[in-house]
Amino acid sequence: MTSSLRDLKVYTTYPHTCSYLKDQEATTLFIDPRQEMDQLLYSRLSQMGFRRSGDHIYRPHCGRCNACIPARIPVHSFAPNRAQRRTWRRNADLRVELSAHIGDEAAYNLYYRYIEQRHADGDMYPPDRDQYMSFLNDAWDCTRYYRFFAEERLLGIAVVDVLTDGLSAIYTFFEPEEERRSLGSYAILWQIEQARRMGLNYLYLGYWIRNCNKMSYKTAYRPLELYIDSDWREAETGG
Incomplete structure (x- = not known):
């Protein structure tokens, strides 16, 4: 099953408070939730800047703002900078396991402590188990859960979707007390x-937003495509 992109029904939300930029309103375009979805269609939509949240495929569609720009790293030409090489060496002791x-x-x-x-x-505070499960579910049998351990201690989990042309970093959460490890950077x-x-x-990587510190970090990974x-x-923006 793979529908033609021309046949897809899309909807927009009413304007709502922007999660990223202060005093801004946002509008979201989303694919009809009744649309049958598979990995191929999901991948094609990702190539057009859409993202997944649970069972929903969405993209910002704001009338007066285009600050949210889809971003991806071409992995074969990626070259880590000095800080990223240090982060990689600092976490050489970690063991990664694939979880069902x-x-x-x-x-x-771990998620609870990270959000708290x-x-x-943010929008996910206070943490809630039902929201956690629906947000990070395996929607179309293409999600992988990678756990990062220091010996037997769980330090982080990366939720990753496998697309036809790449991986999609859905969400990473980690032990907030382990600041020295830079676990968010290491997971990327x-x-x-x-x-x-x-x-x-x-x-x-989702959306790059120049004036949002939580989203602007992505230009530290070079080259970056927008x-x-x-x-x-x-990208021609500064890191």
Whole structure:
């Protein structure tokens, strides 16, 4: 099953408070939730700047703002900078395991601490188990859950979708007290290497937003491609 893109029904939300930019309103374009979805169609939509949240495929569609720009890393040409090489060496002791799900207490408790300490000002606060499970579900049998361990201690989990041309970094949460490890950065570096090992071309990072610190960090990974005017092009922005 793969529908033609021309046959897809799309809807827009009413304007709502922007999650990223202060005093801004946002409008979201989303694919009909009744649309039958598979990995191929999902991948084609990702190539057009869409993202997944649970079972929903969406893209910002704001009338007066185009700050949210889809971003991806071409993994075969990625070159880590000095800080990223240090982060990679600092976490050389970590062990990564593929997990079938994240419904266990260890995973949820890690997520709970991460949201409580790192994102108390975000949309996912306060943390809620039902929202956690629906947001990070395996929607179309293409999601992988990678757990990062230091010996037997769980330090982080990366939720990753496998697309036809790359990996999509859906969400990463980690032990907030381990600041020295820079686990968020390490998870991105690890996913770049994993995409290479799988013979895929890209790591999709979601949206880059210049004036939002939580989203602007993505230009530290070079080269970075941005989806502008219906075309992917290498970013010319400063890191």
